[in-house]
Amino acid sequence: MREKEPKILAFLCNWCSYAGADLAGVSRIQYPPNVRVIRVPCSSRINPLFILKALQQGIDGVLVAGCHPGDCHYISGNYVARRKFAIIKSLLEYIGVEKDRVQFAWISAAEGARFAQVIKKVTEKVRRLGPIEKLVKTRGI
Amino acid sequence: MQEVQRKIREKARNLLLAGSVDFVIGFEEGALLLRASPVFIHKENDVEKLIWDSFCENNLAAYLTKIGNKRVAVVAKGCDSRSIVALIVEGQIKREQIVVIGIPCQGMIDRRRIEKEVEGEILEVKEKSDEILVKGDSFEKVFKKEDYLYPSCRTCKHHNPVISDILIGKEVKERAQVDEYAEVDEYEKKSVDERWDYFNKEVNKCIRCYACRQACPMCYCEECFVDNSYPRWLEKGLDSSDLAVWHIIRAYHQAGRCVDCGSCERACPMEINLRFLTKKINKEVKNYFNFKTGLDFAIPPPLATFNVEDRQDFIDSGE
């Protein structure tokens, strides 16, 4: 029987990483179909609760991507976000959530090929972990 | 201790008589042995209620966010004073409103450990300068204070209040060499599944009473994220996943704000090891952002600012 395909949720910032994803699309660059995208104005829009709620709902892996430091459309959004990400990532790892379940990347609007590469890498890492069990809410939500 | 107690009463009386404050927040004798209870003194005749001993375990700064515009004097240990600084930095209270009665603290006694080490109920307690004598129906035992301090007191590096308008008591020698994060380091050596098992076991004791949140001076949000119904982040029951998220996010919200006073642990009726999460947060904040809560009025909270050179080794940046 075919193994269950991992579900990846990607939060992409509108100005850089989402545009990068778009570029991958128009350039017809293939990448795994496991990813679903949620577009946010900036990587600093990400509340760690988004990540946790995703994991609770059975999402196997979460990717948060923003602009490279210095390129943020809102000047310093990704700098502030970087600090938040550092804390939530080390906390989740500390309590025993597999570290590849939550990943971060800086992807610019010009990096279409790189976007596809990141998605491939993330999907592979999550596939190796298997379906998520920890933190999953068993009913409702 | 008796001398400190006497001076607290004297200063409180003076403040109230002079009209410098509307009331004084301190400790009075607990209804139970091995306990003290927070008390609000409004009249100078009541200052005799104020005490000071090794059971004054609550962080009284937790009451400062509900004083409105009143002027208040508050008894503060080392950790409490850092909470006060943190509250001022976050704009929750004004420095002019508070008269800090700072007390250098030798550490508070872990009453739960003492209770667990005797057979039966404790019926009498006598506190001496470095010992606690307890008596029950069938036992009499002496505990050396410094061996029975709360875990947060054992690794404390700020026994002396960092701000005070009135300082009562002799300065305590700070333990600069103690490694506050030794337990965190030990824990990090465990495997992924071992860590999850321990975390899950602890949070599944939780009964969502929120005593930890209410006892914490930094949890002052008018609407806590657990009470949000739109978006509904969490359900209110005992589902294992919700319990985990509640504790993860509460610890996360303490980043750069927790002073490790231990009030959360002491308030928890289920005796959950809550500090094992916040200690990790404090360690990361110290190592990554070089910040410790409540020591400097001039430094903004770490998650409200940034440094261009901040760590990003965990981010795939294509390099």
Place this chain on the structure above:
Amino acid sequence: MKKISKEDMNRFIQSLLSDYTVYAPVNIDGIFSFKPITNFQGIDLNYQNSKKPPKEIFFPQSETMFEYEKGKVTSAEKVSRKRILLGIRPCDAKANLLLDNVFAGEDYQDVYYINKRENTIIIGLGCRRPLSTCFCTSFGGSPFSRDGLDILLIDIGNKYIVDVVTDKGKEILTDKFTEASEEEVKLAEKIKRETEKRIKSEVKIEGVKEKLDTMFESPFWDKLSERCLRCAVCSYLCPTCHCFDIADEAKDSQGRRIRNWDSCMFPLFTLQTSGHNPRPTDKERMRQRVMHKFNYFIGNYKRAACVGCGRCILNCPVNIDIRKVLKEILTS
């Protein structure tokens, strides 16, 4: 009166496991709770009282009322197996009777609660060592009260004296339960008398309701609520507190309706959709708690909603003592 040796008691419990779900005190890291056991060795009866009250056996903290999926509803109101609640203290057994007023009363019958109540046989364990915070005698109880129990066990050393209170309790007895001798019964009576004397804490409840009738606007509540942290420790650990919140957890066409404990000490408890909160500050909430237990409940059901178990006193993070509160009400 019957008797049974402690060894035979263990065997008896083990035998019950094949037909019943047995809830008994389990010791996890020094904290006792009533949990379903799989083996009599999991039980630890060497305890004062459980941290969480056994009301959770009839009124769980989180209870699924029904689940639904694509239009098909599965109700969760019936238990799948008969149950035994073993080792409950007389104060908590009395508390269940108080809860019956609310959940199984004339006006309203809660099917979830009633189904659990009807399908549970309650075996109580009399208290040999009451604490200084116990005051059950002030509320019509005692360390060996039979109220609310099907069977009462009295520990007299290497055996239990077994007081069979109801027919429901009689039905499960086996031949291992033999007639107790006169000396043994006398010893049990002696232990009961002596233990009752050990309850020193006395709380006057007479006149409290009438006094509270006059105190709604009193500044007494401002003072009392000052140090309260507004957590739910007292409400959740109280064997008679019974407020709850019902929520729907849903996703697409599937979900469940779940009942969770709630506390009048939470600000959200009376928050209305308009944003108005008739109990806006700690003062109103503290007043509500005391009034409900010692005034409204007496008005409705002729009993105070308190059994003197002392859990609120032992676990309050700021050491508020309800006995002191009641005393101050009478003298204020």
